[in-house]
Amino acid sequence: MLIAGADATHGTVWGNGQVNYGSTNYFNAAHGLQTHVYLQPEPAGGKYSELIIENISQGVSYVNYTAHCSPSGWSNPGFVTGSVSGLTNAHKYPLMVGNCCSSANFQVTCLAEAVLRAPLKGAVGYIGASNNTYWNEDFWWSVGFEAISANPVYNPTHLGAYDRTFHDMPGIAADDWYITQGQMPVAGNLAVTQAGAQLEKYYWEVYHLMGDPSLMVYFSQPSPVTADYVPLITPGQPSLIVNTAPHAFVAISVAGVLHGAALANADGLAEVVFDEPIVLPGEAEIVITGQNLQPYSASIVVAAPDAPYVLLDGFSVNDLESNGNGLADYGETFGLDVSMKNFGLQPAGNVTLTLSTADEFVIINNGNAVLGALNPDATTTLENIFDIKFSGNIPDGHQVAFLIQATDGAEQWNSNFTIRGHAPQLVFGGFSIDDSQGNNNGRIDAGETVLITTLIKNNGGAAAAAVVGSLTSNNAYLTINTTGFLPFGDIAVGGQAMATYEISADENTPVCLVATAMLDFKDTLxxxxxxxxSLVIGQVPVLIVDLDKNHNSADKIAEAIEALNISAATETIFPEDLQKYASIMVCLGVYPENYALTVEEGQRLYEYLTAGGNLYLEGGDAWFYNSPTAVHPLFAIAGVSDGSNDLSAVEGVNGTMTQGLTLQYTGDNNWIDRLQPVDAGFVNIKNAAPAYNCAIANDGDTYKTIGTSAEFGGYGNNRIGLMKKYLEFFGIITSNSLSGNITAAPAEICAGETTQLNVSVYGGSGNYHYNWSPAELLSNPALRNPVATPLINTLYVVTVTDIIKGQTYTDEILVEVHPVPATPEVTQVGENLVSSVQFGNQWYNDTGVIVGAVGQMYRPTVAGNYYTIISNVWDCKSMSSNSVFFQPTFIAEIERQGNFRIFPNPAINKVNIDFLAENDSKLIITILNAFGQNLFQETMENLDRVGINSFTIDLSSFGSGVYYIVLQSANKNVTRKLILGK
Incomplete structure (x- = not known):
């Protein structure tokens, strides 16, 4: 279970980034794991806190929370020391990690101690900090030292705790494996150290494990261990060879005394050398453990058999006639050097050997060999016997199980062992462009012929032989001049190789065309x-440079661009060559998490613009408060004041690219600079109230700019429409003159209600096709204004196509769906009516709403039917409760009141009841005590007659006190108070 906690500025990037990295690379189905993932923001009705307790109670192997917390526990979603008592995860204990402040504090009983100490619930270990922790360092602790991102990418040179714990990604050496829960804090702190952070020493001091540091936690279902070894140890034998899982730990003991241990190599071979040879006959115990492996335990006989006993004592691969590396490689034919030992006390004569396997990837061309005579305790080694061929498609790391049968004609002895297969794993490693024979700008341009050098890497366990590759593309504007397969050559383990292809782009290629190329590669087997x-012909359409410490806008900009089918790259620093990009969008953020351009960065952006670039720059303090740089005058913006925190609804400006757009602003809102255009600059977005300018564009003939003090990520609607206008202004996409405005009326509904979607379109021929998605629960997705009945929060996207001109317009709007309260139930307790729901009641009677009657309990004063309806914080209303007929009761009731009389009252031992039956349907008689508890109930079917009916109830077993007698028919519910004495 991976949890990103709530934080207005860091949750969606730092928190989500850590969770996304873990779930993408490790905590997933490929690792045998079903992972509960909780990302920010928490959706309405998400109930994260409740689900976390439920998930842990059902059983999870690993829990990781990152955000705010205290010694008592996690802040939001909440999981605190008081939550532990509600867990029911007996015998299903996880390792828990809190990348947050003080959850492993030593001064009080902290969350870490609470989950460890709880009997039959909680956790087997908890990793957390004894003091405050920090967002950057906690991100690096888990992910590795990388640029902060909501979707970080694995880097084999920058490993975090997840990488070192799972260690199955390419490029992680065995020395970087950290497999116990005690090693995990070390793995994380190494990443903080690599970052060179000022808090490096501090993190080594504050992160702790509470629990057994030697424990290896099973994150997924552990695999069973296979082990092959001679099932006999002769007294005085110096060692035992064990063939088992790679990197497993093998130990042999007698009566609890360890005699030897060894770590298996990558092929699963371990030689356990005995510190003290085992000399007494009896039994030894072999135990094999490993990360994510089921423990293996078995007994080995220690004895010297009275008869011959010939078994395998060791082997090695003999491939001297092949590549001679001593490994069983894919497609290779090899023999074995086999050592056979007679563990018995009698000689063996005329022994022959037979090798067999049932493995689909192996052919045994010759499985027979002659061993001959073998004296007691003697060993004979036969070199290069058998003839074995591994298939060319054997998977890298595949373990092949073999059986050697030794026989002297009278007895047969079986020995099992395994050999690991080694094969290459070829992966595409990227490409580079050489256009030195063209304009030498480092990219493919229309009409240009360039060289594309492709890279292939070998991440497998065997060298790849005679690798070849062919480059193709189905794009009409791209021609591959080099046809057929080119040689990459042999690629060693961990090595790489390149091949170069010539390609040409048509001179009529559209600007910023993204073409798909396919590299088909293989080796001899x-x-x-x-x-x-992807190959971009021309410039990369958009570069997003995310310098905002809160990372509020970059992902929203990227999503809007992607929705418009435009390619974009995202960086957290300025790349070396800015001219590769047709437009650049720079996010500086809002105080106090903002960034100020340096003099050097401003100069580079100035050079980019004056060379014909397009630049978007957003920042709350970028225009008045911060010092200007060389690029600022090109925006034609004057900062009027440092502003305030009053951005709200903003709107486009008539006659500009944003005409007709209205946007709600809910983003960061501190010291938002107020702007004024100068020279050729023009306002394109302004705040409605108070009125001021917050975005200004400038067309500088050879360059174009948009500068804004508001964050794109803060707009709650119409982001795609706004981005479309920006990219049209920059010339990234062709202006199709279609624009529009999307609404939902209302934008927030209760479950079961409907909302009217609507899109108003401006421009074009007026003959449009509408396509709304998701189409489910829409009245008609092809209408301009369909009726939607969503069950959950739903982002609706509409694409409008001009049928005549082929132009398109796309926009989106979020409809929030709030839950409806459960239907309450009303019961009568004495003189009171009580709702089953504590809050949100509104009581009604036969005349309508009862003003002021909003509590859980209501005491009527007049006879009639009563019910309640529940409203929640979103004003969503429940169904009406059951209706209860109420008639006030009195202590003295000798005279008949209405249809129902009890007498005597007070009564002793028994009471008489008569009532007027209006029909012969059934009647239910109930007696309640003063607490509303049901003490007596009887159902009367088929009454004697319509009219007066009488009967007597024996109350001799009841104690003295106040009771209530309730008569309930199909359409009435009548209550009387009874005083019972003794």
Missing amino acids: VGNKLSEF
Whole structure:
């Protein structure tokens, strides 16, 4: 279970980034894991806190929370020391990690102690900090030292705690494996150290494990261990060879005394050398453990058999006639050097050997060999016997199980062992462009012929032989001049190789066209692999440079651009060559998490613009408060004042690219600079109230700019429409003159209600096709204004197509769906009516709403039917409760009141009841005590007659006190108070 906690500025990037990295690379189905993922923001009705307790109670292996907390526990979603008592996860204990402040504090009983100390619930270990922690360092602790991102990418040179714990990504050496829960804090702190952060020493001091540091936690279902070894140890034997899982730990003991231990190598071979040879006959115990492996335990006989006993004592791969590396490689034919030992006390004569396997990837061309005579305790080694061939498609790391049968004609002895297969794993490693014979600007331009050098890496366990590759593309504007397969050559383990292809782009290629190329590569034995990659002809359409410490806008900008089918790259620093990009969008953020451009960065952006670029720059303090740089005058913006925190509804400006747009602003809102255009600058977005300018555009003939003090990520609607206008202004997409405005009336509904979607379109021919998605629960997705009945929060996207001109317009709007309260139930307790729901009641009677009657309990004063309806914080209303007929009761009731009389009252031992039956349907008689508890109930079916009916109830077993007698028919509910004495 991975949890990103709530934080207005860091939750969606730092928190979500850590969770996304873990779930993408490790905590997923590929690792045998079903992971509960909780990202920010928490959706309405998400109930994260409740679900976390439920998930832990059902059983999870690992829990990781990152955000705010205290010694008592996690802040939001909440999981605190008081929550532990509600867990029911007996015998299903996880390792828990809190990347947050003080959850492993030593001064009080902290969350870490609470989950460890709780009997039959809680956790087997808790990793957390004894003092405050910080967002950057906690991100690096888990992910590795990388640029902060909501979707960080694995880097083998920057490993975090997740990488070192799972260690199955390419490029992680065995020395970087950290497999116990005690090693996990070390793995995380190493990443903080690599970052060179000022808090490096501090993190080593505050992160702790509470629990057993030697424990290896099973994150997924552990695999069973296979082990092959001679099932006999002769007294005085110096060692035992064990063939088992790679990197497993093997130990042999007698009566609890350890005699030897060894770590298996990558092929699963371990030689356990005995510190003290085992000399007494009896039994030894072998135990094998490993990360995510089921423990293996078995007994081995220690004895010297009276008869011959010939078994395998060791082996090695003999591939001297092949590549001679001593490994069983894919497609290779090899023999074995086999050592056979007679563990018995009698000689063996004329022994022959037979090798067999049932593995689909192996052919045994010759499985027979002659061993001959073998004296007691003697060993004979036969070199290069058998003839074995591994298939060319054997998976890398595949373990092949073999059986050697030794026989002297009278007895047969079986020995099992395994050999690990080694094969290459070829992967596409990227490409580079050489356009030195063209304009030498480092990219493919229309009409240009360039060289594309492609890279292939070998991440497998065997060298790849004679690798070849072919480059193709189906794009009409791209021609691959180099046809057929080119040689990459042999690629060693961990190595790489390149091949270069010539390609040409048509001179009529559209600006910023993204073409797909396919590299088909293979070696002499491994079948074809196909990797696709994108080639941008011209400049990359958009570069997003995210310098905002809160990262509020970059992902929203990228989402809007992607919705428009435009490619974009995102960086957290300025790349070396800015001219590769047709437009650049820079996010500086809002105080106090903002960034100020340096003099050097401003100069580079100035040079980019004056070379014909397009630049968007947003920042709350970028225009008045912060010092200007060389690029600022090109925006034609004058900062009027430092502003305030009053951005709200903003709107486009008539006659500009944003005409007709209205946007709600809910983003960061501190010291928002107020702007004024100068020279050729023009206002394109302004705040409605108070009125001021917050975005200004400038067309500088050879360059174009948009500068704004508001954050794009703060707009709650119409982001796609706004981005479309910006990209049209920059010339990234062709202006199709279609624009519009999207609404939902209302934008917030209660479950079961409907909302009217609507899109108003401006421009074009007026003949449009509408396509709303998701189409489910829409009255008609092809209408301009369909009726929607969503069940959950739903982001609706509409694409409008001009049928005549082929132009399109896309926009989106979020409809929030709030839950409806459960239907309450009303019961009568004495003189009171009580709702089953504590809050949100509104009571009604036969005349309508009862003003002021909003509590859980209501005491009527007049006879009639009563019910309640529940409203929640979103004013969503429940169904009406059951209706209860109420008639006030009195202590003295000798005279008949209405249809129902009890006498005597007060009564002793028994009471008489008569009532007027209006029909012969059934009647239910109930007696309640003063607490509303049901003490007596009887159902009377088929009454004697319509009219007066009488009967007597024996109350001799009841104690003295106040009771209530309730008569309930199909359409009435009548209550009387009874005083019972003794």
